[in-house]
Amino acid sequence: MGPTPRTPDGHPDLTGLWNGFGDNLLGVPNQMYNAGIEVGKDGTTRDVHSGAMIGTWPLPKRGPQNNEQAERAATLLRRMGSNRPIYKPQYWQTVKDFDANANEDDPSNQCMPAGVPRVGVPSYIAQTPTYLVFIYPGQGGLIATQTSYRMIPTDGRKHTNLEDLDGTWNGEAIGHWEGDTMVIDTIGFNSSSWFDQLGGYFHSENMHVVERLHRDGNTLTWTATVDDPDVLFKPWTTTPRTVILDPNPKAMLMESLPCSERDLVHAVTKEHH
Numbered sequence: 542m543g544p545t546p547r548t549p550d551g552h553p554d555l556t557g558l559w560n561g562f563g564d565n566l567l568g569v570p571n572q573m574y575n576a577g578i579e580v581g582k583d584g585t586t587r588d589v590h591s592g593a594m595i596g597t598w599p600l601p602k603r604g605p606q607n608n609e610q611a612e613r614a615a616t617l618l619r620r621m622g623s624n625r626p627i628y629k630p631q632y633w634q635t636v637k638d639f640d641a642n643a644n645e646d647d648p649s650n651q652c653m654p655a656g657v658p659r660v661g662v663p664s665y666i667a668q669t670p671t672y673l674v675f676i677y678p679g680q681g682g683l684i685a686t687q688t689s690y691r692m693i694p695t696d697g698r699k700h701t702n703l704e705d706l707d708g709t710w711n712g713e714a715i716g717h718w719e720g721d722t723m724v725i726d727t728i729g730f731n732s733s734s735w736f737d738q739l740g741g742y743f744h745s746e747n748m749h750v751v752e753r754l755h756r757d758g759n760t761l762t763w764t765a766t767v768d769d770p771d772v773l774f775k776p777w778t779t780t781p782r783t784v785i786l787d788p789n790p791k792a793m794l795m796e797s798l799p800c801s802e803r804d805l806v807h808a809v810t811k812e813h814h
Contacts, residue, residue, distance in 0.1 A: 543758040545721075548668065553721050553756045556668045558787040558794065575661070576738060577622025577780045589780050590624035619739065626742055626767065626777035639741030644808050646741070648733055652800035654710040655686040656734025657727055658750050658765035662784050663691075665794055671696040673716055673723070679797035687800045693725055703728055708746050710734055725752040736767055737779075745771035759786040 546554040573580055578595070579587045586595040595618075628636055639646050649655060655677070663675035672694055679688040695716040706713055706729035713729040727750045735742050736750075748769040755762050762783050768776040 545756050545758055548670070550670060552718055553723075554668060555666045555673065555723060555754060555756055555761070558665050558792045559662060559761050559784040560664050560787050560792075573619065575780060575782045576619045577624045578618055580618075586618060586621075588621065588623050590622065593623075595621050622780070624778075624780050625740065626737065627774040628772055629774050632772050635743065636741045639735075639743060640739075641741075643739070643741060644805060647735065649686055649735075650802065650805065652687060652802050653733065654689050656710040656730070656736070657691075657712055657714070658752060658767065658779065659734060659736050659738065660686065660689065660711075662754075662761065662763040662782050673725075676794065678794050679800055688797045695723075700726070700728055703747075708732065712748075712750070721755065723754045725754070726750075727752070743772070744769045747771050759788075760784075761786070 548554045574589065577589045579589050581587070587593070588595055644650060649659075654660070660677050664678055665676040667674040667676075672692060675691040675693065677686070677689045677691075679686055689711065691711050691714055693714045693716045695718075697717070698715060700715060701713055708729055708731035710731060710733065712727040714725050714727040716723055716725045718724070728748075730744070730746060730748050730750075732744060732746045734744070736744050736748070744767070748767060750765055750767055752763065752765045760783060762781050764779050764781045766776055766778040767773070
């Protein structure tokens with residue numbers, strides 16, 4: 542793993558291109574783990590949150606599944622993770638309706654921003670003594686999302702009064718260090734985004750998100766806790782997500798194509814990710 546690089550002020554240096562092992566919303570192996578499912582090399586699966594083994598289908602003997610079979614299998618497996626937000630009873634039907642109609646209701650399928658915390662781990666981080674800059678390239682996969690960025694002050698300032706904020710997709714974020722962990726506290730959201738990769742998990746404008754990023758050597762671990770007393774029964778914390786620093790010092794983020802919705806008109810069923 543190696544030592545953790547530090548800045549002149551003694552804090553871990555989070556700067557770098559964090560795209561090794563894959564995260565965010567790309568259709569890569571780590572995405573299944575981010576959904577709470579660990580897939581072993583022998584085809585066994587385990588619930589990350591509880592540790593319980595999950596009974597799954599046998600692998601086909603005549604070669605790999607076709608795209609349609611693989612998509613359906615991955616969709617079912619992805620939904621077996623036990624780490625899910627718990628809503629107040631009066632909102633469960635709304636969650637179910639959103640999920641059932643996600644092809645049309647999911648804002649990501651209309652090329653809207655993913656929002657926080659759904660956007661996940663930043664692909665690139667720039668760190669200065671008073672700011673962090675996060676870059677999230679536009680991508681497809683589990684959901685579609687446009688390129689976005691966040692500029693996060695770490696200079697000790699306080700939040701704006703919530704009543705004075707115009708709600709946005711990414712909210713107003715302020716960072717501070719707790720030991721070697723960067724803690725990012727965000728308020729001031731609109732109510733247009735969903736906050737998990739799937740499931741119809743909506744939120745109110747009073748959502749409060751606390752992210753934690755911890756670097757060990759060239760590995761970065763991210764979690765987010767969502768607190769929304771308007772709709773959630775209790776705060777919910779994501780499954781930890783891990784990414785690895787790109788070993789190529791000259792690595793660059795490629796320009797992302799603009800999000801263009803062209804699928805919905807061709808949908809014939811409600812099947813979705």
